Amino acid sequence: MSESIYYFLQQIANGLTIGSTYALIAIGYTMVYGIIGMINFAHGEVYMIGTYVAFIALAGLSMLGIDNPFLLIGIALAVSIVVASAYGFSIERVAYRPLRSSKRLIALISAIGMSIFLQNYIRLAQGSRDIAMPSMIKGGFLFGSPEGSHIMISYMQVIIMVTTVLCMVGLTLFITRSRMGRACRACAQDIGMTNLLGINSNNVIAVTFIIGASLAAVAGMLLGLYYGVVNPYIGFIAGLKAFTAAVLGGIGSIPGAMLGGLILGVSESLTGGYLTAEYKDVVAFSLLILILLFMPQGILGKPEVEKI
Amino acid sequence: MKSIVKKTLIGMSVSAALMGTSLAQADIKIALAGPVSGPVAQYGDMQFIGAEMAIEQINKKGGVNGEKLVGIKYDDACDPKQAVAVANKIVNDDIKFVVGHLCSSSTQPATDIYEDEGIVMVTAASTNPDITLQGYQLIFRTIGLDSLQGPVAGRFVADSIKPKRMAVIHDKQQYGEGIATAVKKTVEESGVDVVMFEGITAGDKDFSALVAKLKRNNVDFVYYGGYHPELGLILRQSAELGLDAQFMGPEGVGNKDISAIAGEASEGLLVTLPPSFELDPKNKGLVDAFEKKNQDPSGPFVMPAYAAVQVMADSMKATGSTDAEEVAEYMHKASFTTPIGDVKYDEKGDLTSFNFVVYNWHADGTKSPAK
Amino acid sequence: MSRVTSAFVAALITLILGGFLLGLSLTSEGINLVVGPSTPGKITFLFVGVAIVFVLQYFREHVGRFTTHMRSDQRMELPSFLRSSQQQRIWTMFVIIGLLLFPFLSSRGAVDIATLTLIYVMLGLGLNVVVGLAGLLDLGYVGFYAVGAYTYALLNMYFGVSFWVALPIAGGLAALFGFLLGFPVLRLRGDYLAIVTLGFGEIIRILLNNWTDLTGGPNGIARIPKPTLFGLEFSRRPSEEGATTFHEFFGISYSSEYKVIFLYLMALLLVLLTVYVIRRLIRMPIGRAWEALREDEIACRALGLNPTMIKLGAFTIGASFAGFAGSFFAARQGFISPESFTFIESAIILAIVVLGGMGSQLGVILAAIAMTVLPELAREFDEYRMLLFGLMMVLMMIWRPQGLLPMKRPHMELKRD
Structure with missing residues (x-):
């Protein structure tokens, strides 16, 4: 294989890694939008909080003398999921539930307010500096000749991609097979009717927020380990990118979120690899605008019929 | 409703005026402009402790021309918009000497105002070359350029x-x-x-x-x-x-x-x-003074801020005046011995050498x- | 669940929410990350918060009654002496005279802050047309503000165009940008529109930052001149040979305050003009159509209104006010760089509109004043400013989505005596 193909594949692999994490965060947007039709603007902040809690747990556990990396990561992940879920649940309870019958604009402004509030709450509580964590999992796979052209994929990149796929499979099974999953789908169709059939839609919505927050916490943990840095501002841009991914794939559709995330990740990585990294965000946002103009329902989404 | 606005604003101006007069007139006021709040406040602190230490030590030695130096903090949060407001307030409070600002993007809009109003400004942290490229007479720095x-x-x-x-x-x-x-x-x-x-x-x-x-x-x-x-x-x-x-x-x-x-x-x-000024044996006494106050002298802007105050104070002593233009003229000509080494300025107000x-x-x- | 259990659960969740993030703090020790208890202040705050949640949840019914009371459509009425239109006119005259005299009675710093406030009033009024009247959530409003500021700065830098020539161009160019962006995206539904405009605002900022050859990139543009009065400069010495300065022309001694006062008066004039224009627009068919569209798009279509054109009108007009405000900002600063035009700025302008009451001009003006003057009065408050903005946006939407001073349609009232 020629060198340029190796380079291309390397960029694709890098793009798939970033794309996987966008997809994990995008699930939160897409599920909430699918069920109550609002953009949970504060979802990116839940991801940021997930990373902070993971770091706190990792630092705390290693200070207690636990040094088995699997145990360490496992416990930290559990703690992070619990706390992030509590945030997801409380955000819905405090900022969105009272507004469920209001107009979309009202709920969206409340969500933006929540996002600004959480970001600044963390800034005041933990400081605005970057908090860094040394890398725990080192090394990677090498394809090709070590001296000449090759592709290098680190273990951490593999872990990110595999975890994402596992989460997606698990979530799809949950939605299609479980009783709660069926209730979720029912709510997405018609909340009023679901209530009439004796399903408490408030519980379903709460579960949706908790699932979204848990996946955001998983993404926070993975990216925290991968990049090793957290600050209060990472949630905003990550949330925006993930939302773009959700819209790209068709908001409301779970496979769409996965697809959208991967497309976005790869296109960013190719922009960085073949053009210049400073226009990465411009490409991401332009992609969003173009998709919305020409395919407002996204790649895998269903066209929405406006009901009167 | 607009009367409320007016009342508030008048109230503000009255309180600002009161703040201005509450200080004894004989003191020489030096404005310390930089971020007290905001994400880069930690760098602002370096500048403030350096400048305050210089003010304290100069006062201990009898002040300048028999008068005490007084440092007054102004918060620009490293926001260009607030930096202009701060600069206008400094003009308002009739202060003729400024140490600051910290971020180049805050210093830049403020320099216009200082130069216009006859205020000497020495920045201990802004390294952007553009700041001194405008042919200003009253703008100086005690830090090297990018x-x-x-x-x-x-x-x-x-x-x-x-x-x-x-x-x-x-x-x-x-x-x-x-x-x-x-x-x-x-x-x-x-x-x-x-x-x-x-x-x-x-x-x-x-x-x-x-x-x-x-x-x-x-x-x-x-x-x-x-x-x-x-x-x-x-x-x-x-x-x-x-x-x-x-x-x-x-x-x-x-x-x-x-x-x-x-x-x-x-x-x-x-x-x-920049060389670690705190490791220079000549600065031993100064480092001890910082440590006695539980302050960290190793921040990159601490010693430059100290030098900024010192350069202005020395020039005031030498000219026997607190007139901004006279002081600035002297600063351009003279050379000073400070914790950051010997300071000498070129016609732009930049250090002739900074290692x-x-x-x-x-x-x-x-x-x-x-x- | 009994009251005690539910209160207990709520308090427990609060403890989980705050325990990790407020109670513990991460620090770097050398190159290692360590975690320890945070400051006593934060921990006290945490437990006070948990206690408050417990109590509120326990006395939930009482609290509920109180909040319903808050939520009810009680308006903050204007004081009685302001109700009739004639009295309103007299009072408005008084206020305008007061505002005109204000710079001569107060200090330079206060006048400067007042100018900044007026810029925000203009931005708030402009965004109010888009968000408050037409109901289009625009999160990239700062993009048009940047277009206005850079139009003046660049025209001046490359062609020496004066402020007064640049001002209409800045407004026009921002309007053009609004038109060009609005044309394709206004077909989108409300929440998509919000995200697209957000992306657009970011794109403008990134382009300004990256296009170093034209805009100076992150270095920004320095030495932007202040406006002149019919060609009379407010500087100590004229910038070119043969020109006359303001103080020479009138034979008075030079004072730098004239410049600041002049800028304030010009900003005031422009704000009054903005208020007047928007007041007229609201009463015109297009203004009515904006509100009709905000309330029910489908009904509007059924009545034969063209939603895209009406939205486009609001978007373009709103953008042009941002353009005017932008060139004033450039003149006041004398230096602009892309970092003055971040998303946070959009969020602050939006907070002004939301707090003021969407659609209400008076409310927006008061909110803009509160947002810029309060942080100046209490600097310690600045740390918490964004936190409180966010909280306020949520609480306002829950309790008073119509804002503190909601808009009132002009209507006739019968005298009752």
Whole structure:
């Protein structure tokens, strides 16, 4: 294989890694939008909080003398999921539930307010500096000749991609097979009717927020380990990118979120690899605008019929 | 309703006026402008403790021309919009001497006002060359320029490293891009081949695309203009993706956190830093004074801020005047002995010399001079 | 669940929410990350918070009654002496005279802050047309503000265009940008529109930052001159040979305050003009159509209104006010760089509109004043400013989505005596 193909594949692999994490965060947007039709603007902040809690747990556990990396990561992940879920649940309870019958604009402004509030709450509580964590999992796979052209994929990149796929499979099974999953789908169709059939839609919505927050916490943990840095501002841009991914794939559709995330990740990585990294965000946002103009329902989404 | 506005605003102006008069008229007021709040407040602190220490020590020795110096803090939060408001307030409060501001983007809009209103300003932290390029008479600094640091780094690279294929990366910010451009210019003059010159987005976390590109271009030396969080991540991802190159950065990357982010990968990083003034034996007494107050004298802006106050005070003593234009004129001519060494100004108000030293960074967050 | 259990659960969740992030703090020790208890202040705050949640949840019914009371459509009425239109006119005259005299009675710093406030009033009024009247959530409003500021700065830098020539161009160019962006995206539904405009605002900022050859990139543009009065400069010495300065022309001694006062008066004039224009627009068919569209798009279509054109009108007009405000900002600062035009700025302008009551001009003006003057009065408050903005946006939407001073349609009232 020629060198340029190796380079291309390397960029694709890098793009798939970033794309996987966008997809994990995008699930939160897409599920909430699918069920109550609002953009949970504060979802990116839940991801940021997930990373902070993971770091706190990792630092705390290693200070207690636990040094088995699997145990360490496992416990930290559990703690992070619990706390992030509590945030997801409380955000819905405090900022969105009272507004469920209001107009979309009202709920969206409340969500933006929540996002600004959480970001600044963390800034005041933990400081605005970057908090860094040394890398725990080192090394990677090498394809090709070590001296000449090759592709290098680190273990951490593999872990990110595999975890994402596992989460997606698990979530799809949950939605299609479980009783709660069926209730979720029912709510997405018609909340009023679901209530009439004796399903408490408030519980379903709460579960949706908790699932979204848990996946955001998983993404926070993975990216925290991968990049090793957290600050209060990472949630905003990550949330925006993930939302773009959700819209790209068709908001409301779970496979769409996965697809959208991967497309976005790869296109960013190719922009960085073949053009210049400073226009990465411009490409991401332009992609969003173009998709919305020409395919407002996204790649895998269903066209929405406006009901009167 | 608008009457409420008016009342509030009049109330404000009255309180501002009261604040102005509550100080004894005989004191010489020095405004200390910089971020008290906001994300870079920690750097503002360095400037404030340095300046306050200088004021305290000068007063202890009898003040200036028999009058006491009084430092008054003004908060610009490193926001250009608030910097203009602060500058106007300083004019209002009839203060003729300013130490500040911190961020170049705040200093720049404020200089216009100071020059116009006859106020002497000495910044201890803003390194952007543009600030003194406007032909101002009253604007000075006690810190080296980005355009000085770049050539130092560039000459070191050209003379000691002699890379075959070099890349220059920057973060598209005022500071980083300025230094990166200066480095590129210097090394190219010495015949070093710069194969990549590219910007990244500050605050970004993923640089795998960039690292792959560096690898593809067979780069053996990377100069990065910017701050530590991004370079830390680039180093970390380079190590993971198997890029084997030597890295170098300006003082903005010389922060302990870079070792925490990059771990082992930060070993051997080259950094240009101002000499550590706190290690200079001549400053022993001063360092003790800081430590007695439980303050850290090692911040990069502490000693320059001290020097800024001292230079102004010395000039006031020498001219026996507190007239801004006279003091500034003297500052342009004279030379001063300060904790940052001998200070002498060129006609732009920049230091005629400010040393940068190349250090080897280590994975435990320490540094040692590079040969 | 009994009251005690539910209160207990709520308090427990609060403890989980705050325990990790407020109670513990991460610090770097050397290159290692360590975690320890945070400051006593934060921990006290945490437990006070938990206690409050417990009590509120326990007395939930009482609290509920109180909040319903808050939520009810009680308006903050204007004081009685302001109700009739004639009295309103008299009072308005008084206020305008007061505002005109204000700079001569107060200090330079206060006048400067007042100018900044007026810029925000203009931005708030402009965004109010888009968000408050037409109901289009625009999160990239700062993009048009940047277009206005850079139009003046660049025209001046490259062609020496004066402020007064640049001002209409800045407004026009921002309007053009609004038109060009609005044309394709206004077909989108409300929440998509919000995200697209957000992306657009970011794109403008990134382009300004990256296009170093034209805009100076992150270095920004320095030495932007202040406006002149019919060609009379307010500087100590004329910038070119043969020109006359303001103080020479009138034979008075030079004072730098004239410049600041002049800028304030010009900003005031422009704000009054903005208020007047928007007041007229609201009463015109297009203004009515904006509100009709906000309330029910489908009904509007059924009545034969063209939603895209009406939205486009609001978007373009709103953008042009941002353009005017932008060139004033450039003149006041004398230096602009892309970092003055981040998303946070959009969020602050949006907060002004939301707090003021969407659609209400008076409310927006008061909110803009509160947002800029309060942080100046209490600097310690600045740390918490964004936190409180966010909290306020949520609480306002829950309790008073119509804002503190909601808009009132002009209507006739019978005298009752």
